[in-house]
Structures are given as structure tokens and as C-alpha cells.
Amino acid sequence: MPDLSHGTADDAAAVNALRSSVMRLSRRLKHQRVDESLSPTEMSVLGTLARCGTATPGELARKEHVQPPSMTRIVALLEAKGLVRLEPHPDDRRQKVVSRTEQAEAMLEESRRKRNAWLASLAEGLDEDEWAKLRAAAPVLEKLAHL
Numbered sequence: 001m002p003d004l005s006h007g008t009a010d011d012a013a014a015v016n017a018l019r020s021s022v023m024r025l026s027r028r029l030k031h032q033r034v035d036e037s038l039s040p041t042e043m044s045v046l047g048t049l050a051r052c053g054t055a056t057p058g059e060l061a062r063k064e065h066v067q068p069p070s071m072t073r074i075v076a077l078l079e080a081k082g083l084v085r086l087e088p089h090p091d092d093r094r095q096k097v098v099s100r101t102e103q104a105e106a107m108l109e110e111s112r113r114k115r116n117a118w119l120a121s122l123a124e125g126l127d128e129d130e131w132a133k134l135r136a137a138a139p140v141l142e143k144l145a146h147l
Contacts, residue, residue, distance in 0.1 A: 053099070
């Protein structure tokens with residue numbers, strides 16, 4: 001594992017370029033939304049539920065790095081929009097479990113389709129060597145995103 005705090009100038013430049021390009025790409029992807037009425041945080045919560053299945057509001061707060069009261073408000077907004085439902089926790093009657101609805105699943109699928117199409121159109125501007133490097137880098141970027 002490289003220690004980038006004592007890395008070379010090339011390592012520092014690579015980290016800087018990665019940060020800058022990931023942030024720019026992320027901002028551009030956010031503009032490819034299907035439902036403009038949802039905040040990026042609400043979309044992120046729905047995405048987390050899609051990846052992880054059901055979760056308590058506390059678990060969602062930890063995964064989304066927000067305070068539990070904030071997550072309670074987000075879940076209430078999503079429930080009012082018909083995108084999540086709250087059900088009794090199977091083991092702890094004091095808690096609720098949040099799950100996404102079919103409406104949320106359809107919206108997330110359409111959002112993924114739109115964003116994937118947009119990225120694919122960008123990738124058409126890459127040559128074969130660049131595309132091969134991007135395919136090879138994708139699992140590494142995925143790992144970084146979840147560390």
C-alpha cells in the first residue's frame with residue numbers, strides 16, 4: 001500500500017488529477033437527473049436502499065454520513081413522495097425499517113439508464129487504448145468509492 005503522504009510529486013499530481021476529474025464528472029452526472037424534485041441526498045438514500053436492501057433510519061444515517069434527525073426528515077420526505085415505505089422492524093418493535101417502493105425502483109432504473117447513456121456517449125470520444133484503460137480502472141474506482 002503506497003503512503004501518499006510521503007509520495008512522489010507524480011503521486012501527488014495523480015491524486016490531484018483524480019480528485020479534480022472525479023468531482024467534475026460527478027457534478028456533470030448530477031445534471032443527468034430524471035426527477036428534478038429530488039435532492040441529491042434523497043437520490044443517494046434511494047441508491048443506498050437499492051444496493052443494501054432495507055435499513056433502519058439509523059443505518060441509513062451512518063451509510064450516508066448524516067445525523068439521525070436529518071435522515072428521519074429525509075425518509076419522511078421520501079415516504080410522502082411515495083418512494084419509500086416504513087414497516088415495523090422484525091426484531092425491535094421500537095424501530096422501523098425503510099424499503100424502497102416500485103415507483104422508486106422504476107425511477108432509479110430510468111436514472112441509471114439516462115446516466116449510463118450519457119457516460120457511454122462521452123466514452124465514444126475515447127480511443128481504444130483509453131477505453132481499455134478506463135475498463136481496467138473501473139474496479140479500482142469502485143473500490144475507492146466504497147472505502
